[in-house]
Amino acid sequence: MPISRIAVGRREDATQPEALKAALAEFISTLIFVFAGEGSGMAFNKLTSDGATTPAGLVAAALAHAFALFVAVSVGANISGGHVNPAVTFGAFVGGNITLLRGLLYWIAQLLGSTVACLLLKFVTNGMTTSAFSVSSGVTVYNAFVFEIVMTFGLVYTVYATAIDPKKGDLGTIAPIAIGFIVGANILVGGAFDGASMNPAVSFGPALVSWSWANHWVYWAGPLIGGGLAGLVYEFFFINHSHQELPSTDY
Template sequence: MPISRITVGRTEEATRPDALKAALAEFISTLLFVYAGEGSGMAFNKLTSDGAATPAGLIAAAVAHAFALFVAVSIAANISGGHVNPAVTFGAFVGGNISLLRGILYWIAQLLGAVVACLLLKFTTGGLTTSAFALSSGVSVWNAFIFETVMTFGLVYTVYATAVDPKRGSLGTIAPIAIGFIVGANILAGGAFDGASMNPAVSFGPAVVSWSWDNHWVYWAGPLVGGGLAGLVYELFFINQTHEQLPTTSDY
């Protein structure tokens, strides 16, 4: 059972050079991802005089996030596993593929990366607002919770299938682009309803900088539930439980 492989980790793990390097890689990758993703929305908003909530704006956001995540995962994959998302880290923890302490280190790095990215965006754009995620008219918090849960389940399930599964073979080489594609597709599916975050860090950075916390819990609860379920389902039904513990610094 996956739960039997869950581990807290050793206290000295937080100060080991490899763990600190992995955290730095997560910080940089998350910063670059959020800067490109959030920045693309701000740029489209400026060019169209607040017309980001249009079909063209949705497509632009999906493409920008897909490309940015592809790069962010690729550049960190050999160092930290390229999680770039607290929900992915949580899914890896629930599946027994990362310790709790290393996971917390990743979370801190990811959240800081997102906040710094939004601060940089606010500075470099001359004070433009980094808009926090919000629900569209007619969308309830429970609608959004289900959206975030299902979309993040798809994301983390894709991570497991292409990057974690020891039987992935050459499929692992396309893991970053597959992960980017599922995020882009999910933005097209859910972006008009709740913004399609799938990533607590992506929601946290703009919320901190704009100090807007309306329904913010949805963008944590949905992704963490979806990510955790994906980790459990894939580990329980599709990964041979006799395989060796997966490394967290070369793969997910």
């Protein structure tokens, strides 16, 4: 059972060279993702002179995040697993697929990657604001909270099905693009309501650099709950109960 596999881990899980390499990979992947995703929004603001978001802008944001996440997951997959998201790391933890200490190391790297990306964006755009995620007019924080839970559930469920599941087989080769697609699709759904973060690191960097923390808890609590639920559901119902072991000759 996944709960029985949850472990704090040993000190080496966060200090050995391979762990530090994995953390560096998470830092770089998150930096790549946030620089492109947040940067696309800043480019839209410049082109429209901070005008209102349009349907075309929403589509552009969805495409930028989908493409960037596809690349970010791909370049980190063979080193760290390509989490690029504290909610994915948390989902892997509650499913017993990563230790607490390694997970915390990943979190630090992801948050630093997002922060450095936003600092670089602020510099290269000559001081433009890195816009923090916010709840749209007419949407309550609880609407946004549920939005983030559902969207992140779909994201982490996709990660489990295409990347973590030991029976994924050839499906693993399309994991990065599937993960990018679900994020892009969710942005088309939730972007107009709460920005569709699904990723505490993506929310943290812009909030820290712009020092804007309004309703910031939504972008941590929602994704972590959604990611944790996805990890538990997939582990309980699909990995442990429905999958049969293959004969050794089939590996």
